Amino acid sequence: MSQPEQRRIVATAIPGPASTALQEQRSAELAGGLGTTMPVFVERAGGGVVVDVDGNHIIDLASGIAVTSVGAAHPEVVRRITEQAERFTHTCFLVTQYEGFVEVAAALNRLTPGDHAKKTALFTTGSEAVENAVKIARAATGRPAVVVLGHAYHGRTLLTMSMTGKNVPYKDGFGPFAPEVYRVPSPYPFRWPSGPEHAAEEALAALRETVLTQIGAHNVAAIVAEPIQGEGGFIVPPAGYLKAVQELATEHGIVFVADEIQTGFGRTGAMFACEHDGVVPDLVTTAKALAGGMPLAAVTGRAELMDSVAPGGLGGTYAGNPVACAAALGTLEVIERDGLVERAREIEARVRPRLEALQGAGSPVGEVRGRGAMLALELVRPGTTEPAPDIARAIAAHCHREGVLTLVCGTFGNVIRLLPPLVIPMDLLDEAVTVLESAVAAAR
Missing domain, CATH: 3.40.640.10 (Type I PLP-dependent aspartate aminotransferase-like (Major domain))
Incomplete structure (x- = not known):
């Protein structure tokens, strides 16, 4: 099977009706202690995209928590x-x-x-x-x-x-x-x-x-x-x-x-x-x-x-x-x-300046940190170091609605982490960061 089309497509609300129906079945059948980040069910994935059962093409900034660095279905x-x-x-x-x-x-x-x-x-x-x-x-x-x-x-x-x-x-x-x-x-x-x-x-x-x-x-x-x-x-x-x-x-x-x-x-x-x-x-x-x-x-x-x-x-x-x-x-x-170690450095060079530009007076972005394709934003009450987990959750939810998969982490639950596949097309990565920028702006 060929790789899914490498572009963001928001075909329905996220989650869509098929994922929502499956989520109801999941709730009936699975232990409640199994959490979920984004309540969609995946039909296929590869490159920098996850395709759900409703036909949404979601840009992957999670890589299955740093697992699918070569993509979720690399031919080799x-x-x-x-x-x-x-x-x-x-x-x-x-x-x-x-x-x-x-x-x-x-x-x-x-x-x-x-x-x-x-x-x-x-x-x-x-x-x-x-x-x-x-x-x-x-x-x-x-x-x-x-x-x-x-x-x-x-x-x-x-x-x-x-x-x-x-x-x-x-x-x-x-x-x-x-x-x-x-x-x-x-x-x-x-x-x-x-x-x-x-x-x-x-x-x-x-x-x-x-x-x-x-x-x-x-x-x-x-x-x-x-x-x-x-x-x-x-x-x-x-x-x-x-x-x-x-x-x-x-x-x-x-x-x-x-x-x-x-x-x-x-x-x-x-x-x-x-x-x-x-x-x-x-x-x-x-x-x-x-x-x-x-x-x-x-x-x-x-x-x-x-x-x-x-x-x-x-x-x-x-x-x-x-x-x-x-x-x-x-x-x-x-x-x-394929030089994916070097590719991680290229991803940092492309993404980090845009993340750092989100900092400043009145911004909830307290710090940008990480290395390579392992980057993060720590969210705080503007002007302080007080953790703002609610802002982190709001930013992640905004990204999810717009078809970009991001993860929240941190001891205080206030960090947005970016873990894109190292094979993600750069134009797709740029688009995902644009959505993230909009989410941070909406959270101000």
Whole structure:
């Protein structure tokens, strides 16, 4: 099937009658705890467009939450999925093996930062990857404690939910939580009490005190950090912060884990976001964009750490599913062959100046931040830093009505995040930003 027409078409109200009818069925059949951002049902998608069952062509600024970076139906990914599905869909790699699993691991060992010897283990979800990175760090060090940042998001399993900073909706009512998880302040420049110029220094001081005094470095297995915090609000750490965290970890034999699940595979204008800061993590977790929409995740890291777990200690029934591995090989080929890392930088150069122009006196846009094709607007009461989640919701709703899919995030629910597919046509991207500009103007 060919790609959908790459233009915005608002054929009905959004959601339209067909989506509305399906939404009623959904409400009757599905658990209420499953949320939704835009209540439309999708018929097909590809490039920079999502087509719903009412015929609306919606510009995609979400990429399935940073998953479909090569588009939702890239021909190379579809071809590889089809070929593999015709051969076999599953054996469980822990029972009988297949080449695709090894080939994906080899690609990740090559692409992740650092020229040291590396090994990889494949899993199914981002939460699994983070949880297994912690298992590996604990096995390698013989230590129990895990240190994470404020505003972090690491997943929805018990351990990763415990590592996540935001209570509602991710943690509320789900306790008690996993033990030996310690949180330190995130260097959030826009909201740092003594000013952005002090964020790195003071956050590092708090980290050192927590690790050395409150926990004891000899008890800390891992420090886990997102190089750019995703669900927390696309928070970019100050220059030098991540490098200093890595150095502290190395000094005390602590495993430094970079959670690149949302930032990885070109999204930020580098293959991995930690490269912007010259950081070579001990372990890297990946998922989301790895397999172009198929469920696949990985932990990649120093060979001696990865080998610290005894045989049988890692894995899962669906870990490294052969169809997902085929999709990943196609996805990685497209990212490298088509220069999508550079394309992310082009997207930033095109979009960021327009977003920054939305700031100013009387504007609810408090800050524009991000890297590459991972950009965000933080919405506030004009003239203050008071979070304005209602304004963020209103802007997102305006965009949705006009056929542009945007996402809200942030600890305070006041951040509009832009995650367009890296293959989105530039004229389509320009049109989406024009709609966003109109939505911000209407919210003033």
